[in-house]
Amino acid sequence: MQVRGSYKLSQIKTIFNGILVGILAGSAVSLFRWAIGHMMGLMRYLYVNAAAHLSLLVLAIGINIVIGLLVGWFLKQQPDIKGSGIPQVEGQLLGEVDYNWWSILWRKFVGGILAIGSGLYLGREGPSIQLGSTLGQGVAHFTKQIGFDRQVLISSGAAAGLSAAFNAPIASTLFVLEEIYHNFSTNIWIVSLTSAITSDMVATYVFGLKPVLYMKSTPLPLKYFLWVVLLGIVLGVLGRIYQMVILSMGKWYRHTKLPWYFNGIIPLILVIPLGALFPRLLGGGSDIILHLSAAGYPTLVLCGYLLIRFVFSMISYGSGLPGGIFLPILCLGGLIGAIVGSIAINLGWMNPFYFSSFIIMGMAGYFAAISKAPFTAILLITEMVGTLTHLLGLAVVSLVAYAVIDLLNGKPVYYSMLQQLLKVQSQLNLGRSVQIMVSVYAGSDMDGKKVRQIEWPTGSLLTKIERNGVEIIPAGDTLVRWGDTLFINVSTKNQHAITQKIIALTNET
Template sequence: MQSKEKSTLRKIASKRTESIYLIARGIEVGIASGLICVAYRYVLQIAESGLNSVLGYIKGSSVKTAVWLAVLAVLGVLVSLIVKWEPDAAGSGIPQTSGEIRGYFSLNWWKVIIAKFTGGATSVFAGLSLGREGPSVQLGGMAAKGCAVLTKADKTSQTRMIACGAGAGMSAAFNAPIAGAMFIFEEIHHSLDKSLLCMGIVATIVADFVSKIFFGLNPIFRYEAELLALKHYWILIIMGVLLGVCGAAYNVIMVKAQLLFKKAEKIPNPVKLAFVFVISGVVGLFMPQVLCGGHRMAELLINDRPELKMLLILLFAKFIFGVFSFASGAPGGTLYPLCILGAYIGAVCGEFSIGAFGIDESLRQEFIILGMAGLFASIVRAPLTGIILVFELTGDMQTLLPLAVVSLISYAVANIIGTAPFYAILFEKTVDGADELKLNSKAAEKVLETFVIPIGSQLDGKKISDIDWGKHCLIVSIERNDVPVTPKGDTELKAGDIIVMMISQRHFSQDLNRVYEIINS
């Protein structure tokens, strides 16, 4: 225990070598997470290609179709057994990763990787409307945890590595390193930490480099959109409002669907997933475009110009099937499918604007891009990540202004409506009833967490001794205007101060939440 505390205190004093350490750890995390996520992405491509081959093979044959549906039922049972073996591999994995970082869980990294890999690939082979991006976030985080465990990193470094691994996983999945770094702060860690920023940027860039080695330099979407004239920006306001309403409705419906699925407690989970997989097979017979993450639907938008009626049919079908797939709890994510939904909402807005307001037809793809960013912002409530992600996905830097307008309006509208962010809802459902981690004396190492005191905080002008931080929390350093300040009981805190707090692992999640509430109130 003493050696653990010495390790923590030694890290506080080692500022001269810290940057080298963070960069080295970032490279390590980027390589490990990048390789795992590249392998997952490749396996999912094989699974989707195999599904397309099967659908072509059984077409027109009732006997072959019946056999395929029976195989899907067996695969559904198999996935249910995988999830039973490792429950933390269910769903997208982003809430579980956040829970690990906030001290609610201690995931078994190698079991999660195996279960997520096999369960996710099987679900995609069955055609469920699930993406690779959410699982890649969890896989990246668990690969980073594996590195931390195997190299015997201290708990603070392990927590940072998991957060950076999650961002690196997103970077490798989307080929979007800046969005991956932003995702760490907006969705995973929720606080600004210079050390985390340094490690995170290195990790996401390295993971993106690893991904590009295997999949090439081209962005995932290659849209060549014209810029909308400023006089037409009023359309973007309407579009932002629409996307905000759609995003809020999406979150409510997703939660309701999960509750309905869980209410069927009398039905064994293997039977539920067997039913879901068979339904996926039936959907594939009549509307294969909506299967898997949505690459077919994306290609349809890129290469063709579907009529408005077809756009609406595909949009509705993808939404319903996506809700059905995700509510089942099968391993798989929603980030890419929701981007596809946003793209189709944008396409519908574009077709309507062209017909009703005389907008030039060359702007059709601009609306598609804006729809992706706007829906992402309203559902996830991470507008900066959404803006950066979309222009990294498309490779078009000129669309930043319209992206910002639509994303920020949709974000504001969703907040005004009052629905919680999608992953915040999932996180609360995941940690609901979770017990505080029971740690023995060998696991009593302290964790360092960094916080920034915001403008308007109740802490501004107060002395450290006047605040009830809790007996398990201790401020060990303060940085003010890039100058270190020695923390004492009579030290006054100021807005903008960067404080480093040492928190015991024994009540980490409770203490961390209390500190967040104190600082942000």
């Protein structure tokens, strides 16, 4: 067994890289947020006044058709800017997807501003994650870092992008670990946290310290927690419906006669009357979330808003325009929570004082169910709302919603989208290999075995083991232990299947 002691120097280097990626991602995403906000203000003005002024209606239609054609041209040139970008980032870190960083960066930036700024029911967080990861890829390109070092920069950029979009550095780091990597590697979380905090500092300088979804609220007393369990069940069931519908939208759009890259014209036309009738519902949904607790909407109005947001969110995202589902999911969850809370209050079983607590718990539970990332959901809402007093309620509703959707056989939505993406991409690159990183869990098939005793899948080669901060060059008699991080070269031929077999060997049995 050979041990190398360059680990600490390597860690310092990657932390400095994380700071660099955080500054770049924070600056780019802050500009992205600023441009979207200003454009949406302009488009909202056009939609609201279009009914009374024919010239403004013609102008709004003309602008949106041009946006659809321009962004469609971008999509035709570079299909990997489609949608939120999170499945593409996951695929890139798995080695299943790769692309030119600059080609994606500027098209996603411009296309995302145009699509989201037009008022479509799309979120900025998915594109922000892809923008950040792409900037990480660019840093790796200029510093000539490859393999695992490149993966670290890409993942830290993803955390930085989400952090700048939501001012939530802790949740952003956890999202990368829980949703993208599905393990808690020291290498990944240190650099991701560094870049996320740096990015958040940049965004805070631009937008201020106030949390993105700050609202006054009072934590729910334990005597009302039966309603929290009920809310979690409702969120789990509706979350499964959301998964099924959004994953089938591609089939619906294939029935249109438009080329796939021009499908965005459909929601861009439909958003004009919606913007005129319901201007507060435009965009990702932060506006309506912030007004739910104080507006005093009747239950039927809340149900109508939920239906409109659900249907048009599907139409918006299904078109393939650059934009995410992160914030729209939170908006739908907040509306569901508001409906359940409103029913409880109208029946006289709940004090209206706790209405906003249901909005907050609804957001967390719906996201936990659809993404199957409950830890991220709890921390994300905590950071976005700006209070720690709801942790117990957030935890309960997230766990119940997660359990319900698991019973309904729901899969993480971004993983399912990645599978759809891979089905339509030809897998060439037969003679190449990529490096993956996996952690060994206690009780797994690998735990306690020597390297030569492990049935390694054909097309894989163990190159390095990291244990307690020490890098080990493995030999046949090297013992693999729980907590080890394995660095494995995997052939790009059947790479996904090989990777899944390795993950099965390292996970708990």
